Amino acid sequence: MKVDWTTFWPRIVEATGETLTMVIATLIFGSIIGISFGLLLFVTRENNILENKLLFQILNVFINIIRPIPFIIFMVAISELTRLVVGTTIGTVAAIFPMTIVASFTIARVVENNLVSIDPGVIEAAQAMGASPLRIIFTILIPEALGPLILGLTFVSVSLIDFSAVAGTVGGGGLGHIAMTYGYQRFDGSVMLVTVIILIVMVQLAQWIGNTLSKKIMRR
């Protein structure tokens, strides 16, 4: 059975909105949590400005446990927790919860990796001027790493578009859900084509925004 495109377009628009909501909301929450964790991971490292072996190890191990789990399995595995927090496991909001967790840990690593590439001498210079650890975090670490950090976040948002589609197939709504129910289960190639094109455009757009922003910040 083929869909009737005159009535189906609004569904596509709605689904695109859902996907965007999932990705953007996850990116916002994930960035807040992930950047904090990444900074914490970096400054508590050995010989760093707020060295704390215990905190570092806890964070590090936690991230290492969560990150390798494939998203679809992770999402199902924590569904009880999702129900507890969100109240349901179906719909856009329910998808944002597991996506945020995974995004947070991925972003934490991205942030940590970018911070590690800052010349330690620069941090030392700030210390020698009498900057406090908190001051160093906000006025040195973040500005110095911002350019590559935005590229890292761009990379994460592209994989979030992917995650949102996965979430869609197991009750999360959005373009993934449309593609699955109409394109896959009802063999409607035109629906498949349209969703694929929209997803490609989204990824390109995200990449373009990220590149432009980071270029502007790195002035190159």
Next chain:
Amino acid sequence: MIEFKDVSKTFSLGKRDVHAVKNVSLSISKGEIFGIIGFSGAGKSTLLRLVNMLERPTSGTIFIQDIDVSKLSSKDLRTRRRNIGMIFQNFNLFNSRTVAGNIAYPLKLAGTPKREINKRVKELLNFVGLADKEKDFPDQLSGGQKQRVGIARALATSPDILICDEATSALDPDTTADILKLLKKVNRDLGITILLITHEMHVIQSICDKVAVMEDGEVIEDGNVFETFTDPQHETTQRFIHSVQSDLPSKQILKEWRSSGGGKLYRVIFKGDATNDPVLSTITKKHDVDFNIVYGAVRELQEKLFGNLIVSFTGDASAVQNVLNELNTIVELEEVIENEG
């Protein structure tokens, strides 16, 4: 101004202990340019970083302007650090900030009002000769310009002390000379005490008043640059001095000299006033002996002259001996032995 009292610093790397600084006692007076020289791994950087407590001593005390800095709370320490500017071999500028932003940073930390910051930044840019680079980013500057920004940034909070970790080691000879000149100006015009470390003797030679030689974490020799240069006690010190002024011709030339029947060679060392009188010619004339300067130089050190000549004497054996005896009372004299060089 800066006083190290029996200071040691040990790093533990797993089971192994690295004694980077061992029982160092040093005293640096106000207004001096004090240089610490040593080969790689001697512990110079560690010693320098003890001054602003980037590194804490394992034992001993460090007094800065009569305050025991190892006892300061971290908040007091941060305030103290504004009085100790630091510059680095790799400049360590903030790439995300402009030249002006880099210089303004320590002032912002100190809570200086914005208008004053702008004024001070302009002042400093003029002082280091970069007035037109205000809005540039560090990656648009040459090495020498970067170090000038580093110096301006270190001077922003008007410190009494400037510490320099190999400040010229990443620069070419001309730029090095410019930066050394600037450091001298910082010392002379602003009265800032400078403690610098280097592995290059010419840095010590061109701007330092005092020098300490470090080896394996210990200070093996220290004193006035002139005295240390002209009368080195330790072999390592001699090696450093030879790196800027070889006091002997090469082995090859010495060999040729001897095989062609050249006579005994003597090293004659003139210091200070002795360089003003024509000692050699007066004394040799008196005893009717000829002299031949085979090798040598007279150079300036801390505005005093220092001569090191390799000389041979020809004439009656007893007359030559008389010349040697008489010279010995005025200048330093020693025979160049066979296997030297």
